[in-house]
Amino acid sequence: MSNKLKMIADGLVRNNPTFVLLLGMCPTLATTTSAINGLSMGLATLFVLVLSNMAISAIAPVVPDKVHIPVYIVVIATFVTLLQLLMQAYTPAMYETLGLFIPLIVVNCIVLGRAEAFANKHGVLESACDGLGVGIGFTCSLTVLGLVREILGSGSVFGYNFIGGHDGMLAFVMAPGAFLCLGYLMVLFNKYLKKD
Amino acid sequence: MSKLIVSPSPHIHSKDSTRSLMRDVVIALIPAVICSVVFYGWQELLVLGVSVASCVLLEWAITKYMLKQPSTIGDLSAVITGILLALNVPYTTPWWVIVIGAVVAIGVAKMTFGGLGQNIWNPALVGRVFLLVSFPTYMTTWSAPKGLFGADAVTGATPLGAIQEGLMSGASVEELTSAYNYRDLLFANLGGSAGEVCALALLAGFVYLCCRKVIKPWITLSIFATVALTSLIFWGIDPSRFTDPVFNLLTGGLVLGACFMATDYVTSPMSLWGGVVFGVGIGFLTMMIRYFGSYPEGVSFAILLMNSVVPLLNMWFKQKKFGRK
Numbered sequence: 188m189s190n191k192l193k194m195i196a197d198g199l200v201r202n203n204p205t206f207v208l209l210l211g212m213c214p215t216l217a218t219t220t221s222a223i224n225g226l227s228m229g230l231a232t233l234f235v236l237v238l239s240n241m242a243i244s245a246i247a248p249v250v251p252d253k254v255h256i257p258v259y260i261v262v263i264a265t266f267v268t269l270l271q272l273l274m275q276a277y278t279p280a281m282y283e284t285l286g287l288f289i290p291l292i293v294v295n296c297i298v299l300g301r302a303e304a305f306a307n308k309h310g311v312l313e314s315a316c317d318g319l320g321v322g323i324g325f326t327c328s329l330t331v332l333g334l335v336r337e338i339l340g341s342g343s344v345f346g347y348n349f350i351g352g353h354d355g356m357l358a359f360v361m362a363p364g365a366f367l368c369l370g371y372l373m374v375l376f377n378k379y380l381k382k383d
Numbered sequence: 384m385s386k387l388i389v390s391p392s393p394h395i396h397s398k399d400s401t402r403s404l405m406r407d408v409v410i411a412l413i414p415a416v417i418c419s420v421v422f423y424g425w426q427e428l429l430v431l432g433v434s435v436a437s438c439v440l441l442e443w444a445i446t447k448y449m450l451k452q453p454s455t456i457g458d459l460s461a462v463i464t465g466i467l468l469a470l471n472v473p474y475t476t477p478w479w480v481i482v483i484g485a486v487v488a489i490g491v492a493k494m495t496f497g498g499l500g501q502n503i504w505n506p507a508l509v510g511r512v513f514l515l516v517s518f519p520t521y522m523t524t525w526s527a528p529k530g531l532f533g534a535d536a537v538t539g540a541t542p543l544g545a546i547q548e549g550l551m552s553g554a555s556v557e558e559l560t561s562a563y564n565y566r567d568l569l570f571a572n573l574g575g576s577a578g579e580v581c582a583l584a585l586l587a588g589f590v591y592l593c594c595r596k597v598i599k600p601w602i603t604l605s606i607f608a609t610v611a612l613t614s615l616i617f618w619g620i621d622p623s624r625f626t627d628p629v630f631n632l633l634t635g636g637l638v639l640g641a642c643f644m645a646t647d648y649v650t651s652p653m654s655l656w657g658g659v660v661f662g663v664g665i666g667f668l669t670m671m672i673r674y675f676g677s678y679p680e681g682v683s684f685a686i687l688l689m690n691s692v693v694p695l696l697n698m699w700f701k702q703k704k705f706g707r708k
Contacts, residue, residue: 354518354520356483356513356518357519358513358516358517363513367491
């Protein structure tokens, strides 16, 4: 049991997909304009990651090696389509905001990376734990990045404005701010949290 | 008996140090600073003070508390960054916006990369562009000069801004430029950031730097030449859509950028031909942004873009090693 907990904790810190593995940079930079957007993107990826990890670990023994990547992609795409339809039905506003980045989870390298590096060599339960850990790590990183950009860029926290009628520093809502914040957060993360 | 020091060559030392070169640049900036204070009054002095003080304090604090290294503020480069940043913003900018600009200039663009000599981009320009993108309201509300003790400022657009707006509403360049005469542009009577205001004071500083052999003139001259040539071609094709060369040389931050920002030691190429290519690139990009871009002024963007390719230029145009044929 403690082994499984450690797997989840690993995904959060030692194998953090954003700050350590540097995977999934495209949604990381593009969707973190606010904390709530980052959180939703993280949760969406978490959903796909856990389910695809479980499915792939279950079918891995029977998948021929030569076609394993197309098979994995089909499995992942199935869950992404599922997620897309669910979001369209129950959270239409968030579906509109994230737009293209939901279907793009199919080619998110975190999902395929965990399938290749972990799920096809481990059991279903372990793969689920790994997906959960990495997914939570991704969600936390995106939320923190979104929070920092929202505070600096729009002067609000989860949509609650705290600077009155003023504008924030617009650069942080745009692409350069994403790169700047990511860089500095990575520095802080590797200095204070990741101790090997 | 004095100790015998064994050291590898070269044994000939020059008196130049970072500090002495930077001091010359500060001296060269004095005419422009005096001009801007005379034109804009005590508020400009406040902008200058806040900018220089926050740049120097930040560099001191970062070296002392974060890097735990000996302080580098003695080389005066932070003072220059502060002056250039102040000359790049309107005098009506609130003090806290300038402090943010200084944090970006010194903290992000300079010290993160390892301090003077390691920064890829000109710190003052990074600060300015960050402010321009972040606070467009403060950074594009220019006020016409009001004199040393003038009370009310009249806000308006810079000549370049006015022309871009005018062109969008369908007026021709001839009608729009007739409002400005070149004497005004040279001696400053127009809205703009402090450093854009007096071309002559900036040129005086540039001549001083060239005479003292602190900077090499070819970067600046190739920028001016390219801007003149590019605008001559476009103006020749269609004078009702494109502004003429003299107007382009004297407006905006071109003189400030070409004389003091593009010639920054750290962020410009080392060799002669590298410098010429660098200058031609800046001039060309500036004119493209002015004519076709969404911003009315493009000098700062052009310099930052060309700063990014300086390592490549240094590789392509290697300096001849001393003593080689």
